[in-house]
Amino acid sequence: TRLICLENTHNRCSGSALTPEYIDSVAALAEGHGLSVHLDGARIFNAAVALGVNVKELTRSVDSLIFCLSKGLSAPVGSVVCGSGEFIAEARRTRKVLGGGMRQAGVIAAAGITALEQMVDRLAEDHINARRLAEGIARIGGLSIDPAGTQTNIVYFELVSDRLTAEELVTELGKKGIRLFCTGPSRLRMVTHYGIGSEDIDAALAVLGEVMETA
Structure with a gap:
């Protein structure tokens, strides 16, 4: 070593x-x-x-x-x-x-x-948006996350519903213009950045909630 x-x-x-x-x-x-x-x-x-x-x-x-x-x-x-x-x-x-x-x-x-x-100072905005995203995900049934674990701009959460798989969730959200990444059988990742504003967080949460509710 x-x-x-x-x-x-x-x-x-x-x-x-x-x-x-x-x-x-x-x-x-x-x-x-x-x-x-x-x-x-x-x-x-x-x-x-x-x-x-x-x-x-x-x-x-x-x-x-x-x-x-x-x-x-x-x-x-x-x-x-x-x-x-x-x-x-x-x-x-x-x-x-x-x-x-x-x-x-x-x-x-x-x-x-x-x-x-x-661009360095504005990174705090990405962190705020990520925390808002995490807090919103925590309120959606079938998903699990501890918002306190979101410290910067990366949001990991778990799919705990058996009505669809993580890959199916990625596909359904993709059809509606929301991109996320599946990192395991039930684990998913979303990332905030310069191109994502507060209104985009609201839109993503609305679509995510809709997909989970109708699954």
Whole structure:
């Protein structure tokens, strides 16, 4: 074993945010055993906003980090790898060996800069919408969720009705313009983002309630 990988926010745990203290404790454990720590921070800015801390506090003790520009930050494409100069040099070499180069990436980088400068603070809106969505789902018969578990912009809930399967629910909602993802026999996921407003939450809940009532 040479590496410990962390994910923040944690997708499968309803977008839960790892605290700086937790990450620091893992890093200390890793250092004691000669291990490196990599942070999958695809949604690291969601974690920072949810916890009310600077993103530097969440990354200060890791050896390498990747974060996504096109999820909550809403850029059209792109991710950023961070680490020491030596690490980045090796990453560049490996990328070239694997044929992962990209020409004229500066055009894309411009959108990424805009995302970092203008889109971070508004992530709180996504979190509010996700909590509203979770609270609404909790009121629909045949579905189960603890709204308190929705900390950022990812909403996981369980289908507890035997009148239809999770895949059938996804299909029926898709017919009505509502997208969600089935992650198990009865577990489903919905995500809020820049393109989802308060009125969209109301519409999704109305359709979800209708489908469950008529199933």
